[in-house]
Amino acid sequence: MTNSIEEIKNNDLLLVIGSNTTETHPIIGLQMKKAVRKGAKLIVIDPRRIELVKWSHDWLQLRPGTDVALLNSIMHVIVKQGLIDQSFMDSRTQGFEEFKDTLSRYTPEYAEEITGVPRGKIVETAYLYANAFTPGIYYTMGVTQHTHGTDNVFCIANLALMTGNLGRSSTGVNPLRGQNNVQGATDMGCVPAFYPGYQSVDLSGVREKFEKAWKTGLSARPGLTATEMTEAALQSSLKAMYIKGENPVLSDPDIQHTVKALKNLDLLIVQDIFLTETAELADVVLPAACFAEKEGTFTNTERRVQRVRKAVDPPGEAREDSWIISRLSGKLGYPMHYENMEDVFREAGKVWPALAGITYARIQGRGLQWPCPTRDHPGTQYLFKGGFPKKRAVFTRVEYRPSEELPDLEYPLVLNTGREQFQYHTGTMTRRVKAVNKISPEAYVEVHPEDARKTGVDHGQMVEVSSRRGSIRIRCHISPRPLKGTVFIPFHFKEAAANMLTNTRRDPVAGIPELKVCAVRLEPVKK
Amino acid sequence: MVTLNIDGQDITVDRSYTLLDAVREMGITIPTLCHHPDLSLFGGCRLCLVEGSGMRRPAASCVTPVQEGMVVQSSTPYLERLRKTNVELLLSDHPNDCMLCERAGNCKLQELAYYYGLREHRFEGDRRIYSRKDNNPFLQREMEKCVMCGQCVRICDEIQGVGAIDFAYKGLWTKVTPPFERDLDCEFCGQCVGVCPTGALTGRIWAGKGRQKFREVDTVCSYCGCGCILTLAVKKNQIARIYSRKDTINEGMLCAKGRFAYEFVNSPERLTRPLIRTAPKKDWQLNDSGRYAQVKPERSSTNSSGVFREVSWEEALDHIAFRIKEIKDVHGADAIGGLASARCTNEENYLFQKFMRAAVGTNNVDHCARY
Structure with missing residues (x-):
């Protein structure tokens, strides 16, 4: 997030795109409701009638995967009506003139044809966003999990830049991170192209710095992303994988594909708190400690580094991940010696200055938001105050491109996947909680009443949902929530795993799979 | 700004203040059951009574705005008698369940009874006995213990925006309930449990896990990216309950997962020893050249018994x-x-x-x- 959670209540306009905030980020959802109560206007852009729609001023129900056309059209209106912030662009951006031309064909009429959103709503949204004083954009995987996910994010950035809606309190672009420490894992360099702190592995100066800090030679080749690793395993160029606290069998697209890839490895090490579906395929399984059993820090979606404290002992011989990693490292001839977790954190602060000012003592209470370069720095509540790190932000030309797999006669519906309120991700934790299972016992597919009538399925009946990858049997929920022609399946349930159906096609830049759009067929189960 | 005199001392406060705000700003404690600073004003429990010049009778300070030149007493023998009577009236219809109640030791009503030394009931009459129990899986609702403070009703509506419960019926039989006395069917965020001053609302999983002498550990929730601060109440190496303090970034609010979904920590299915595979990977076997090869079409595996062997850390890591x-x-x-x-x-x-x-x-x- 460029801004902070506590700033949400001071937004006067909230543009929520592809985020079912009240279910997936309930506490951020509360802040949004607070803003609406204070008089802010909320605009929801989502193909599903999510709960936030109840709170919205307007709801733009677009067809899945048409975000670029919609956002370009909103920008088209902003440019045409002269709602741009010229002084912001003059001082802080570049490339607007060349970029502007790409918008000319995205008239509201053209966008209505593609997205299904009435042109009037597009125009109104453009006016509301461009004229707001403190507008905030909020998005999650509904924007990114597409083969054009990066394009969608570029569009959002372009929109914020041309209206100067960045770098102020309560005004910015806010991706909401889906997991407790997904921000921290990325910050800490658990990404193939970057060392901790987004420092490129293929820049020789940077590499030398890390070679010196870690006292060993390092590889200059950027590594493989998670999805590329699956491919490489399938092609036998990757021989071993060490998976810590993840369950790709259920969370990655096309389960059969993932299982085949993981089985093809010579060595699969899985370190987790339960015998997950992934661990079942492992050659070695290592028992780890859960969040309540260790010391350390998590970084939340607003870049706030907060203290995690040990409350109970891990069961049996289960150990903290840090203990396991450093032991194993020693056995591979690279010993890691740390007195305690703060030692590790201090080392991270040495190689990445944005954390240098944070100590465990300073985050006893509320935590600090990076960048926090010095011991007396108060942390950074919102980013880009007074300027961008690269001086000028660049507009990126983006053209609309349909999703990879569109519905056809054989597979006439679009499948959307996501989370529901009570279960969490692959259910490793929540499905072992009795109360949660009572309230959310099984998988379901949300079907629009008209699609149900057409396919002849009833509410509560078991149906078969199939795609080109596989098929599952699942309970049918006839519901007004999905857009006509689309169905929704939460991906928490292994018995009817949504990812049996999803497509492995990826975004060319970010490597994110297209989990939000694939073509499926719905049939009653034949007796 | 407005200047007034409370218990003989002058204080100047913003004109938006209530008398209760002013009294509390002076560091004077005054009991309340129904007041919550983030919720709309209620004035129901009549415990925060004050008296003073220009008031014909004692007034509930939580709903009385400050006025220039007010002279107010927050505690007089008369006020204490009124407060005591009000607590007695609440207790007259309250089950004597402190021995088993999950909130004993952390209950505002119990604390007030202790403060006023109330053991015997002075008032006899009808008592509420509700045999119909709510069967929702998260919240224990014992409405006999409810003191009608209405904080749960207000927080559900005004903060959570759900409005799952409200007051129904009249007089003694007034009751906080979901529509038509059905089982609670809501987001189960438990915000209501967090504000309930008595044992009327508790977490079902709290039962029998201990209620006092917790070791409190502040940590961060391990679900979504909001980063809510949890306080784990720990007893005997087990999480007994989870709550959140008011002064956290999440302002004390949690969701169903953060507040109630921690049972997995003590699940008997937790991995406790390193495992090394002994059986070949499902549907795959070693062929002559010493490599795994597929012999049957693939199925995703679910049963793993006999597939692994437990080993020591040393062996696992060496391997x-x-x-x-x-x-x-x-x-x-x-x-x-x-x-x-x-x-x-x-x-x-x-x-x-x-x-x-x-x-x-x-x-x-x-x-x-x-x-």
Whole structure:
């Protein structure tokens, strides 16, 4: 997030795109409701009638995967009506003139044809966003999990830049991170192209710095992303994988594909708190400690580094991940010696200055938001105050491109996947909680009443949902929530795993799979 | 700004203040059951009574705005008698369940009874007995213990925006209930449990896990990215309950997962020892050339009994180190990949990528940022 959670209540306009905030980020959802109560206007852009729609001023129900056309059209209106912030662009951006031309064909009429959103709503949204004083954009995987996910994010950035809606309190672009420490894992360099702190592995100066800090030679080749690793395993160029606290069998697209890839490895090490579906395929399984059993820090979606404290002992011989990693490292001839977790954190602060000012003592209470370069720095509540790190932000030309797999006669519906309120991700934790299972016992597919009538399925009946990858049997929920022609399946349930159906096609830049759009067929189960 | 005199001392406060705000700003404690600073004013419990010049009778300070020149007493023998009577009236219809009540020791009503020394009931009459129990899986609702403070009703409506409960019926039979006295069917965020001053609303999983002498540990929730601060109340190496303090970034609010879904920590299914595979991977077998090959069409496996053997840490780590070295020697370091975890700490993830880069020698390290 460029801004902070506590700033949400001071937004006067909230543009929520592809985020079912009240279910997936309930506490951020509360802040949004607070803003609406204070008089802010909320605009929801989502193909599903999510709960936030109840709170919205307007709801733009677009067809899945048409975000670029919609956002370009909103920008088209902003440019045409002269709602741009010229002084912001003059001082802080570049490339607007060349970029502007790409918008000319995205008239509201053209966008209505593609997205299904009435042109009037597009125009109104453009006016509301461009004229707001403190507008905030909020998005999650509904924007990114597409083969054009990066394009969608570029569009959002372009929109914020041309209206100067960045770098102020309560005004910015806010991706909401889906997991407790997904921000921290990325910050800490658990990404193939970057060392901790987004420092490129293929820049020789940077590499030398890390070679010196870690006292060993390092590889200059950027590594493989998670999805590329699956491919490489399938092609036998990757021989071993060490998976810590993840369950790709259920969370990655096309389960059969993932299982085949993981089985093809010579060595699969899985370190987790339960015998997950992934661990079942492992050659070695290592028992780890859960969040309540260790010391350390998590970084939340607003870049706030907060203290995690040990409350109970891990069961049996289960150990903290840090203990396991450093032991194993020693056995591979690279010993890691740390007195305690703060030692590790201090080392991270040495190689990445944005954390240098944070100590465990300073985050006893509320935590600090990076960048926090010095011991007396108060942390950074919102980013880009007074300027961008690269001086000028660049507009990126983006053209609309349909999703990879569109519905056809054989597979006439679009499948959307996501989370529901009570279960969490692959259910490793929540499905072992009795109360949660009572309230959310099984998988379901949300079907629009008209699609149900057409396919002849009833509410509560078991149906078969199939795609080109596989098929599952699942309970049918006839519901007004999905857009006509689309169905929704939460991906928490292994018995009817949504990812049996999803497509492995990826975004060319970010490597994110297209989990939000694939073509499926719905049939009653034949007796 | 407005200047007034409370208990003989002058104080100047903003004109938006209520008398209760002013009294509390002076550091004077005054009992309340129904007041909550983030919720609309209610004035129901009549415990925060004050008297003073210009007031014909004692007034509830929580709903009385400050006025210039007011002279107010927050505690007089008369006020204390009124307060005591009000508590007695609440107790006259309250079950004598403190021995088993989950909130004993942390109950505002019990504390007031203790303060006013109330053991016997002075008032006899009808008592509420509700035989119909709510069967929702998260919240224990014992409405006999309800003191009608209405905080749950207001927080559900005004903060959570759900409005799952409200007052129904009249007089003694007034009751906070979901529509038509059905079982509660809501988001189960438990905000209502957090504000309930008595044992009327508790968590079902709290039962029998201990209610006092907790060790309190502040930590961060391990579900979504909001980063809510949890206080784990720990007893005998077990999490007895979870709540959140008011002065946290989440303002004390939690969701159903953060507040109630911690049972997995003590699940008997937790992995407790390192395991090494003994059976070949399902549907795959070693062929003559010593490699796994597929013999049957694939199915995803669910049953794992007899597949692994429990080993010591030493054996497991030696085994891994040996195999990694072997693969690295034959195929190079880039034939090895690592997936870190968005669920683990910064420190663990830092060590993990350092392990992959420095010890193994590859940049093949990623995590689930894309799912």
